[in-house]
């Protein structure tokens with residue numbers, strides 16, 4: 565059993581993972597030891613940089629009594645073109661579970677196909693399902709996760725985080741509005757997944773979209789791998805910056821969310837991201853708890 569896409573989770577699985585993550589978080593806060601994964605090993609295969617995902621997987625595994633090893637593209641044979649198929653077959657024989665952050669989603673599928681151990685998507689260009697789980701746990705904690713709650717994704721609605729959030733919030737029955745430039749290409753598969761489970765509106769006017777929002781979410785305008793298009797993208801997304809005027813359109817108790825890393829003054833102003841409505845550190849913290857829940861689930865310990 566792998567965890568490759570947010571569209572691959574059922575509503576029931578989603579809620580049970582969130583419940584388990586909540587319990588693990590409480591347990592961790594009380595300092596209660598949990599050695600459910602003693603003797604288990606995690607291989608982390610990272611082609612792209614990471615702060616949160618890497619640290620939370622490594623430390624989460626340690627907190628559950630297991631251990632982890634990191635292979636990056638620079639310190640592994642991936643840099644010399646070793647096929648994903650061979651890498652997956654071998655890591656699957658060494659480790660009980662693999663978490664991989666790759667550019668191409670097709671590469672992740674090839675890795676998972678070859679691995680005898682479960683593979684977790686730690687971000688590809690297509691999806692970021694661990695982020696979606698952490699975002700939903702954060703919304704739940706802030707009482708925003710309910711059917712009919714209005715979720716607005718501002719900015720780059722055509723990449724991994726938007727795809728993941730579209731799928732996850734639709735599973736939770738939230739009403740989705742995607743606010744993006746006309747040129748932004750929304751992933752058709754994720755859009756139809758979300759539309760088959762909830763309502764999705766597409767707007768090219770962030771102020772109108774933000775009206776009565778419960779949650780306003782944004783992501784960087786220049787994702788890893790898009791550096792060459794930086795200037796073009798900065799211009800294109802400029803009208804979609806989340807600032808205090810945008811937040812004023814939302815409901816009074818609305819929250820601001822971002823997966824991080826964030827670029828203050830670009831997709832969000834410092835006033836909003838560092839202000840009272842921001843939940844960025846809660847979401848980043850929740851990466852730890854949801855990924856512990858996921859590893860326990862995939863290893864049959866929950």
Ligand code: CP
Pocket residue numbers: 613614615616617618687695823824825
């Ligand atoms: N949000 C997220 O995945 O952060 P990192 O790139 O630091 O892992």
Ligand code: NVA
Pocket residue numbers: 687723724725783784786787788823824825
């Ligand atoms: N969309 C961003 C997410 C970073 C966690 C990227 O892919 O770079």
